[in-house]
Amino acid sequence: MKKIIILGATGSIGTSACDIVRTHPDDFKVVALAVRSNRAGVEKLAAEFGAKAYCGEDSAARAVAENDADIVLVSTVGLSGLAPTLKAIEKGMDVALATKEVMVAAGELVTNLAREHGVKIIPVDSEHSAIFQCLQENCAINAHWNRCVRRLILTASGGPFLDGPNDLSGVTPAQALNHPRWKMGPKVTVDSSTMMNKGFEILEARWLFDVPADRIDVVVHPESVVHSLVEFEDGATLAQLSPPDMRVPIQYAFTWPERRPAVRAKLDLPALGALTFRAPDENRFPALKLVKEAAQAGGTRTAVLSAADEIAVDRFLKGEIKYTDIVPLVRAAVERAPEIACDSIARVLEADSWARSFAASH
């Protein structure tokens, strides 16, 4: 039986993770759960699972520090996932990582530390889980996968504004939160609509799979059935397909390297009929270009990108800025950020804090 700590237990990913534990009570035991403010929610779950409940801004780090487990599911929002991820690695616990901002802001630090401690970072994001699954037969986890990989291809649903309206300046929070395929928390849903989320996933893949960002491409696939692909050196391309249900990659992260049965919707390919693919429109979705530039600049630019985006999305949801202000505000932060090397947690936090105050005041 694997012992699990769930950080962000009341969120969209955390709730799916709890479902998986309920359906496999002989395989998993939840030992601790952490949330930021939903005390009643976490206490109810803790009573159900016989686990410890943690609530508050530093609850995730405390839950990891005070408990031992085989896997820590990191599914909080933003940089709040960084300290508990580093703590889990230092304690030798494998990490099932949903919080992509951890890799966006501090991928180099996190992956170096994981290698040092022999800890596995198992992807939960559906695209990265797809790549992970495609790589299984070909390469060993946390090794230098890029030797046999020519290109990673991340699929993107394209979000609610793929085909219209032409003018996005009047988009409201309700429209941006109405994702056509996935039910997710508000921050990641808005990021999906601007394609900033896909940009973050390029950076996440860069560190998880040790493949340079210029060998990671994005293709728009509105049906969200092919979750991502790997093109190998010999010309073969593998893809992973499943219905859009986050419980598939979360469960795989928990059971890897094995699989367990699950009662879920199956793919009905004849009913689907056709799967379509197209290139992303980088003029309509300028976030993709911005992310590539930040990746190229290196250092803590990607930490700035992530933090500024968190504030910009929050300001948009509060009605303080327009939808079309989000990416330009993040770009301004990235371009005006001081040069700070990404060589310690303190530097990442310094860049993060600079970006937050910049994005809050411009």
Ligand SMILES: NC(=O)c1ccc[n+]([C@@H]2O[C@H](COP(=O)([O-])OP(=O)(O)OC[C@H]3O[C@@H](n4cnc5c(N)ncnc54)[C@H](OP(=O)(O)O)[C@@H]3O)[C@@H](O)[C@H]2O)c1
């Ligand atoms: N949802 C998806 O399908 C999906 C897919 C791929 C990747 N992701 C990534 O997974 C992460 C979680 O997404 P989500 O959609 O599940 O978010 P969500 O629904 O907004 O839930 C966030 C959870 O994290 C908790 N939390 C926030 N800050 C915390 C802190 N400082 N300490 C402890 N707990 C904290 C929240 O607790 P309270 O409720 O008490 O605030 C809540 O339980 C994000 O990074 C997202 O990009 C999500």
